Amino acid sequence: MITTVVFDLDGTLLDRDTSLVHFVQDQYDRLALHGGLVVGRDEYVRRFVELDRRGYVWKDQVYRQLTKEFALPVGWEALLRDYISGFQQHCVGFPHLHEMLTYLRSKGIKLGLISNGYGDFQYSNIRGLGIEPYFDIIAISEWEGLRKPDPRIFLHTLHRLESKAEESIYVGDHPDNDVTASRRVGMKGIWKRDPYYDQDFAKDGEITDLLEIIDYLKN
Template sequence: MIKAVIFDLDGTLLNRDASVLKFVGNQYDRLNKGLSHISKEIYISRFIELDRRGYVWKDKVYQQLVEELNITTISWEMLLENYITEFHDSCVPFPNLIAALEDLKKESIRLGLITNGKGQFQMDNIRALGIDSFFDIILISEYEGVKKPNPEIFLKALNQLNVPANESAYVGDHPENDVTGAENVGMVGIWKRDLGWKDVKAQYVIDDLKELSLIIQELSKAA
């Protein structure tokens, strides 16, 4: 029987692609005086290319962006600070986020969240989505000193939830960091489909968060 479900954040609960697109457009508009020699479309598209869907931290992104686009009136440090402090205002949830968490809570499922990333930045995004109160535990890699797919962070979450691995499921969009990482400690791995990944072999797959409750019910019945 599944007693706990733990989630990834970016690409699973937070629609990061949509959030980044919204943020970078807003950043260009806010700082337009220093960016007016660049078209908005070029600024957005080059940021997204350099960002590599979040796998390159923004200090590197902005340093290269400033150099390539000949930005002279705004430093990369200023752009980075603006990203850190303002990104949460552009957070876009995936459809049915709140409803999916509410459905699991109604079934007395304990909820957790494990995300790689910077501590305060990720907490600001979690709060911006309005979901922090749903979770019994939240682990962020910077605060924990270890990141997915290291088994230690999964085991720490399970210990804090006081639920064994074989009665827990993990939901995430990254095949290795999330699905395989969870399965390696004995959890059920559920892949939230992401078209950025090809040929992913996962036993359980969802396209929409609203599908999750049914999978958890089926897993519990099969136990």
């Protein structure tokens, strides 16, 4: 019987690709009003996304490079501050996010979230999605002093939830950091499909729509 579901954030609950494009488009428009960039918005967004490497490059490096390439009228430090303070306003969840979490809570399922990243930034994005109240435990790597795929961040979260690994599901989009890592500690690793990754890895199930997680509560 499943008593606990723990989620990843970026690429699982937060549609980070869409959110990032929305933010960068807005930032470009605000920059252009103040400085008149010579690079077009589409090119600016494309290059930002390319340098970002799906969130695995922190934005100080991204903005340093963009400033160098495009002679931006605003310094990279100001751009980074704008990103940190403003990204949450553009956060977009995947379809049925709130419906799925509401259903799980109604069934008495304990809910946790484990995310790699900077504490204040990731927590502001969770608030931006409006999902903070659903969770019993939120573990962010900077605050925990541990990063996925380190098994200790999963085990510490389960301990705080007072949950057994064999009665718990972990849902994430990254084959190694999420699915494989959670399975190593005895959880059921469910993959939130992402075409960026090769599908050939061990998993206990996979979903495309967040509501599909409900099917795994019956197993």
